[in-house]
Amino acid sequence: TQLLEQSPQFLSIQEGENLTVYCNSSSVFSSLQWYRQEPGEGPVLLVTVVTGGEVKKLKRLTFQFGDARKDSSLHITAAQPGDTGLYLCAGKNYGGATNKLIFGTGTLLAVQP
Amino acid sequence: DAGITQSPRYKITETGRQVTLMCHQTWSHSYMFWYRQDLGHGLRLIYYSAAADITDKGEVPDGYVVSRSKTENFPLTLESATRSQTSVYFCASSVSENQPQHFGDGTRLSIL
Numbered sequence: 014t015q016l017l018e019q020s021p022q023f024l025s026i027q028e029g030e031n032l033t034v035y036c037n038s039s040s041v042f043s044s045l046q047w048y049r050q051e052p053g054e055g056p057v058l059l060v061t062v063v064t065g066g067e068v069k070k071l072k073r074l075t076f077q078f079g080d081a082r083k084d085s086s087l088h089i090t091a092a093q094p095g096d097t098g099l100y101l102c103a104g105k106n107y108g109g110a111t112n113k114l115i116f117g118t119g120t121l122l123a124v125q126p
Numbered sequence: 127d128a129g130i131t132q133s134p135r136y137k138i139t140e141t142g143r144q145v146t147l148m149c150h151q152t153w154s155h156s157y158m159f160w161y162r163q164d165l166g167h168g169l170r171l172i173y174y175s176a177a178a179d180i181t182d183k184g185e186v187p188d189g190y191v192v193s194r195s196k197t198e199n200f201p202l203t204l205e206s207a208t209r210s211q212t213s214v215y216f217c218a219s220s221v222s223e224n225q226p227q228h229f230g231d232g233t234r235l236s237i238l
Contacts, residue, residue, distance in 0.1 A: 046226070053231065054231050054232070055218070055229025055231050055232055056216075056229050057229070058226045058227070061226065101168060103169075113171060113174065116168040116169040116170070117168055118167065118168045
């Protein structure tokens with residue numbers, strides 16, 4: 014069974030701080046997605062990274078795909094209370110069954126005002 | 127634009143009972159998925175469907191049954207509920223093989 018380990022599992026920070034969330038695996042993925050999930054709602058896609066070493070920015074969020082396509086990171090600059098939520102990474106396999114994703118264990122972020 | 131809706135949002139039932147969770151999407155997406163979300167496990171795929179009348183097992187299919195007679199509906203049935211199936215269940219859909227998945231708001235299921 015393939016695993017995507019996320020760290021840290023929980024993170025509580027003050028507004029304005031920076032943070033990084035990591036998503037690691039021993040498997041190679043053809044692409045990797047990051048989702049944010051708020052209480053009582055389903056996950057919402059933030060970004061998809063496809064190329065090894067790729068960096069994508071979404072306002073204060075920076076996503077990077079590892080060169081070997083086994084890991085990814087999410088960096089948030091100057092966190093705000095609106096960033097609070099559960100962050101999930103999800104990898105898609107090379108040659109795997111159609112559109113099946115392997116989800117990470119999640120990082121629960123709380124940004125205190 | 128209704129999107130993807132799940133019903134019920136909350137359900138309490140007893141062990142041994144049959145329960146069906148509904149998922150309906152208005153986009154005519156080809157692919158639909160069922161996941162369960164549990165602490166420490168993230169989201170795990172139960173079943174998925176590439177089109178009407180085509181379904182396949184995911185990572186944790188035991189104890190679940192699905193059907194897809196119409197493109198827009200993808201019900202998930204627990205034939206004889208067990209306490210280990212207490213979870214939050216999410217349905218998702220995507221337009222095609224390499225497009226993002228869009229999730230419903232989930233059904234919180236408690237089995238006593």
